[in-house]
Amino acid sequence: MGSSPETEHPVKAFGYAARDSSGVLSPINFSRRETGDEDVRFKVLYCGVCHSDLHSIKNDWLNAKYPMIPGHEIVGVVTEVGSKVKKVKVGDKVGVGCLVGSCRSCDQCGADQEQYCSKNVMTYNSSIVITYGGYSDHMVCNEHFIISWPKDLPLDSGAPLLCAGITVYSPMRYYGLDKPGMHVGVVGLGGLGHVAVLFLKALGVKVTVISTNLKKKEEAMSKLGADSFLVSSDQPQMQAAVSTMDGIIDTVSADHPLIPLISLLKPNGKLVLVGAPTKPHELPAFPLLFGRKLVGGSLIGGMKETQEMIEFAAKHKITAAIELIPMDYINTAMERLQKSDVRYRFVIDIANSLKST
Ligand SMILES: NC(=O)c1ccc[n+]([C@@H]2O[C@H](COP(=O)([O-])OP(=O)(O)OC[C@H]3O[C@@H](n4cnc5c(N)ncnc54)[C@H](O)[C@@H]3O)[C@@H](O)[C@H]2O)c1
Numbered sequence: 019m020g021s022s023p024e025t026e027h028p029v030k031a032f033g034y035a036a037r038d039s040s041g042v043l044s045p046i047n048f049s050r051r052e053t054g055d056e057d058v059r060f061k062v063l064y065c066g067v068c069h070s071d072l073h074s075i076k077n078d079w080l081n082a083k084y085p086m087i088p089g090h091e092i093v094g095v096v097t098e099v100g101s102k103v104k105k106v107k108v109g110d111k112v113g114v115g116c117l118v119g120s121c122r123s124c125d126q127c128g129a130d131q132e133q134y135c136s137k138n139v140m141t142y143n144s145s146i147v148i149t150y151g152g153y154s155d156h157m158v159c160n161e162h163f164i165i166s167w168p169k170d171l172p173l174d175s176g177a178p179l180l181c182a183g184i185t186v187y188s189p190m191r192y193y194g195l196d197k198p199g200m201h202v203g204v205v206g207l208g209g210l211g212h213v214a215v216l217f218l219k220a221l222g223v224k225v226t227v228i229s230t231n232l233k234k235k236e237e238a239m240s241k242l243g244a245d246s247f248l249v250s251s252d253q254p255q256m257q258a259a260v261s262t263m264d265g266i267i268d269t270v271s272a273d274h275p276l277i278p279l280i281s282l283l284k285p286n287g288k289l290v291l292v293g294a295p296t297k298p299h300e301l302p303a304f305p306l307l308f309g310r311k312l313v314g315g316s317l318i319g320g321m322k323e324t325q326e327m328i329e330f331a332a333k334h335k336i337t338a339a340i341e342l343i344p345m346d347y348i349n350t351a352m353e354r355l356q357k358s359d360v361r362y363r364f365v366i367d368i369a370n371s372l373k374s375t
């Protein structure tokens with residue numbers, strides 16, 4: 019029996035898609051697969067708006083497939099489970115982040131690092147199969163990639179943790195920047211950056227925000243609890259902070275110089291890049307040699323660590339600072355995100371505002 023997109027994906031769905039690199043999002047009817055034995059089907063309640071969604075719809079990374087339905091900070095309520103599903107039941111609250119599949123048999127998958135599996139399937143714009151993300155009415159996904167939502171964690175302001183949260187939490191753990199009393203810098207106070215401050219503070223780490231924008235100082239210190247604030251263009255301030263940091267988490271989404279950041283590190287300090295600008299960084303050897311410094315990267319986190327992160331967040335009452343928006347505000351939200359005009363994450367109120375046409 020031949021298969022067609024209709025037989026493989028017979029369940030009608032509705033969402034918002036970008037059709038080309040203008041990135042403009044508009045309503046779309048599409049379809050999803052039936053609930054398989056190991057699948058969890060859920061109604062989407064909330065979906066965060068990550069800067070990666072913006073990079074993707076605009077084809078900044080030159081890998082866009084259209085129509086593209088973005089969204090990988092997805093929280094919902096389970097409506098159907100396959101016969102073999104053990105993790106959740108109908109009515110449970112669940113989350114899905116950036117991953118919906120991986121080979122499940124390679125070394126990386128065996129080490130709970132599905133994010134580094136060469137055959138992993140991203141939640142949308144996957145290069146392996148067609149996937150559509152959370153700017154949509156419902157999702158279906160293998161239970162391995164489902165996060166069980168902690169009872170006391172808010173659904174709307176918790177949603178951004180599924181990408182922004184795990185993306186900063188994982189490198190803190192892996193690079194050992196999680197020890198009480200350490201001093202860690204956070205560059206770029208946006209969606210990722212502001213939750214980085216919250217996680218580091220919960221771990222007992224001293225945090226300095228490094229930003230281009232002095233206007234964010236008051237909020238960074240009083241609302242997010244940062245210990246100090248450096249304006250990256252202020253030379254005397256930057257000079258006074260040279261060799262003071264054990265690590266830096268760099269969340270900046272656009273081109274920026276790394277050398278001033280490397281100079282802020284103590285010997286053996288680590289600069290971790292999580293932001294994904296398109297232009298290559300300039301990275302001279304000398305500032306690394308003198309001080310045995312390290313520049314590394316990190317991509318989201320595996321499923322086990324994402325579950326651990328979300329439980330850590332619930333325990334420490336960590337949520338994102340959000341602006342809740344209706345679906346039809348998304349194009350304005352994307353324009354504002356491009357201008358860094360959001361404190362600090364847009365979250366779409368999908369269930370109350372996405373109406374099928
Ligand atoms: N590594 C990963 O797994 C991963 C996961 C999610 C997002 N990302 C990437 O991280 C980056 C940040 O994502 P976000 O959602 O936090 O974005 P955001 O827009 O909310 O925050 C980015 C911050 O960078 C600042 N910034 C922008 N241009 C700057 C410049 N030239 N110099 C200094 N600061 C500048 C902005 O003011 C803003 O505070 C994006 O590139 C995104 O694609 C990576």
Ligand SMILES: [Zn+2]
Nearest residue numbers: 068070181182
């Ligand atoms: Zn993201």
